[in-house]
Amino acid sequence: MLQAMRDDEKMGRITLAQVAEQAGVSLSTVSKVLNGRQDVATRTRVKVERLLEAHAYRRTTRSASETPLIEIVFHELESIWAMELIRGVENVAKAHGTGVVLTESGTRHAPGPDWMEAMLQRRPLGVVLVFSTLPDEVKQQLRARSIPCVIIDPAGDPDPDVPSVGSANWNGGLAATRHLIECGHQRIGVITGPEDMLCSRARLDGYRSAMTMAGLEVDPSLILFGDFHVEGGYDRAAEILSHPQRPTAIFAGSDLQALGVLEAARVRGLRVPHDLSVVGYDDVPIARWASPALTTVHQPLRRMAEEAAQMLMRLRAREPVSTRLELATSLVVRKSTAPPPEN
Template sequence: MVRTGGAGRASTAAGPTLAVVAREAGVSVPTASKVVNGREDVAPETRRRVTEALDRLGYVRRPRFDGARAPRRVDLVVDSLGSSGTGAVLHGAEEAAHDAGLEIVVSAATARGHSGRPERGWLDKLVARGSSGVLFNLAELGMSQYAWLEQQRIPFVMIDPVLEPPPGVVSVGAANWQGGVTATEHLLSLGHERVAVVAGHRHTLSSGARVAGYRSALAAAGVRHRTEYVRHAGFDEATARCRTHELLDLPEPPTAVFVCSDRMALGAYEALTERGLRVPDDMSVIGFDDLPEARWLAPALTTVRQPLSEMAATALHLLLRSMDGHHPESTRTELSTRLVERASTAPPRGRPTRGPVRFLQDREAGAHLR
């Protein structure tokens, strides 16, 4: 039986057809079908109109896969499968998924457009696989991709996002500000006052917070902040090598450097070797991450440990709650960092260490004088 509704729209007793939805949204039937089937190659505004029409008309979508007893499957999408940092994320996510009885599919969004974001099309595969939720450990997602995930009603959690996610997006990261404070305080406690920082990208979450922690620790210790001691290397090893050379070329070069990733610390080591300088005799170096490479360097790298495996496991647990319809009170979860002391830091030449206790006493005394 066919009945007519307002404005002459027709639908069957079982609900509106896709043609009715397309006409309501002002699009073609193939375009409406792309939205219903979770295809990514639809403009965000068009997808919004179709989604609103689907909801308004009560269109019933087919389930993504048959069988009520099919196991739940989640996707973990990473930038690259080749880095040791990704390995730590995989380990944490896999263990948490196993404990929860979930299947986990790992993929790398390696195809890149000019923007540096994953190109269109790879998100379509999530729908084709029938994913119940997604963990993203990517450098960046575009606004259209966030909108696509929202409109497809696919729960997702970001692991260590580089940029601030849109409001409402759940993410897990490290306490980067406190890590920057810890690294800088360690160098100050050894007697260094000329402390530089080689940061990652400008205006990103982790790099900005680590530099802010560095500056806060200097201010708390009454040490002058020098703008020429702040360099950005975009988390690139070769660029960090160049930035370290720039620091060494200053009229008054630093005696210690906080490098905001272990991989960039490799570049700092290389620059110092090229100058005939030794770590830590001529310059102390401290990193951030505690990747396996930190232990392989000679001397072994003092660094701030970022709990990547724990971050991935926490993200998986938050994703499970989101899949069950629960929403966290706070969309941002930060896990603590800690200092791992090795052999790459020491007092500057001719200066005895003040030690952590003496350093804190000096800082408190300075606070009373101000």
């Protein structure tokens, strides 16, 4: 890493004084911009950032008392995904002897300005963002300071401008549904995620393709959009299970939704898997601990985070990286699926 940084510096030839001169501002203003201070007019900031970027400005080597950090930013730590992603980044950080700074900030669409300011002062090696898209302003600020960033995007809606890591949602939906068909199910309900998330759509399309390829009818009244949470899974399952022609299996779209389906079945006195088969999605630890343990689609969250952190390291070293990496999903068969009950 250090070697790579030294090489980088040879490429950046401009001094801050030169940037200040070209921008027609004081050196202290340039320094404020670099440090992410908010007391600089936007127009001035953008002008300075453009110059920094155009000249590929890089900071000089860190002082001996500073240690390298990788930042990981979530918009919500509440997510069941968060722990697995943290562990993935931590694994790579440990191997490279760097620390991991963790922040919860902003909305689903962008980290907040507070984080940006603090992060710029910390001068991390790079940033892993668990967001689907980034505002142009954020991208510009990172680029101007040569701070590489990678998006982990389990939602499957990558920003084409930023390197990102996701997983194969369509294939996951296909594998889940095929497994149910192979068990002998023909009438299969599906609860996917929110309508406005691409990963929900991809999983649902995988379901449709598996049904169609097996010559099975897709009954639109058995297709519901959920919210990826337990309560949503419960409500949708209650709706599906009160259908006059109740399905013998439900592909639940997420493990949390599958837990809701288990509860809806229990309340109705339906035994899983004897009366109803259930497949989840994600394979977070609770999938294994459910009663019965969930058959589910493994989304390699930890590996996705490891890949993202490794991409950062390669970006630092100016090595080529893929713009979009999509890791394979795989079916994990446990105890919540079985052949349908005999009529």
